[in-house]
Amino acid sequence: MKRQPNLGIRKPEALSEARAAGFNPTVVMGWCKKYQDMIETLGLENVPDHIWNCDETGLQDHFLSTRVVAEVGSPCFEVTGGEKGETTTCLASHNAAGWYGPTMVIFKGKRMKVEWLLGSPQNTAVKISDNGWINSELFVEWGKLFLQKLPKDDP
Numbered sequence: 564m565k566r567q568p569n570l571g572i573r574k575p576e577a578l579s580e581a582r583a584a585g586f587n588p589t590v591v592m593g594w595c596k597k598y599q600d601m602i603e604t605l606g607l608e609n610v611p612d613h614i615w616n617c618d619e620t621g622l623q624d625h626f627l628s629t630r631v632v633a634e635v636g637s638p639c640f641e642v643t644g645g646e647k648g649e650t651t652t653c654l655a656s657h658n659a660a661g662w663y664g665p666t667m668v669i670f671k672g673k674r675m676k677v678e679w680l681l682g683s684p685q686n687t688a689v690k691i692s693d694n695g696w697i698n699s700e701l702f703v704e705w706g707k708l709f710l711q712k713l714p715k716d717d718p
Contacts, residue, residue, distance in 0.1 A: 611659035617709070619697055621650040650695045654705055665708040671695030686712070 564570060584590075607613050633639040649671050656664035665686050670679055672691040679689045688708055690701055697705075 612662060614659040615656055615664065616658070617654065617656035617664070619652055619654045621652055621696075624649055624651065652692075652695055652697050654697060654702070656709060665705065665712055667697075667701065667705045667708070669695060669697055669701060 564572075578586075602608055602614070605613075631639060651671070652669040654667040654669070656666075658664070663686070665688060666684065667688045667690060668679075668683070669690050669692050670676075671694055673693070675689070675691055683689060688705070690704070692698055692701060
């Protein structure tokens, strides 16, 4: 390590075997070629406001520190809201021109709570599901919201 100052100790991120297999130059270049062909086929090379990306992510409400500074010999705790966290799903979209589409936030629950809407950005839909994950019905509902937000004057 002393001879190689560009190296350091790091904590590796978890990566599934399937994702690791797909992350190689051949696969990535193949995907990029298909994407470029599709953009050209659809005539979208110079129309960035027509190129959209939507993605979902799980937001955790339970975090644990990996390391803390504490007095030697004394107990060290991190107080959390519960033993296990819950996942809240967020589905968002944006286009290559930098515009954002509707966002859907999905909480775990049986009944909607009004306070979940407080402070939410404009163009945000708040929904619930049994496990806090998106399902096909919620995705179709988001898709309808997305289509409503597209410009009507563009064929």
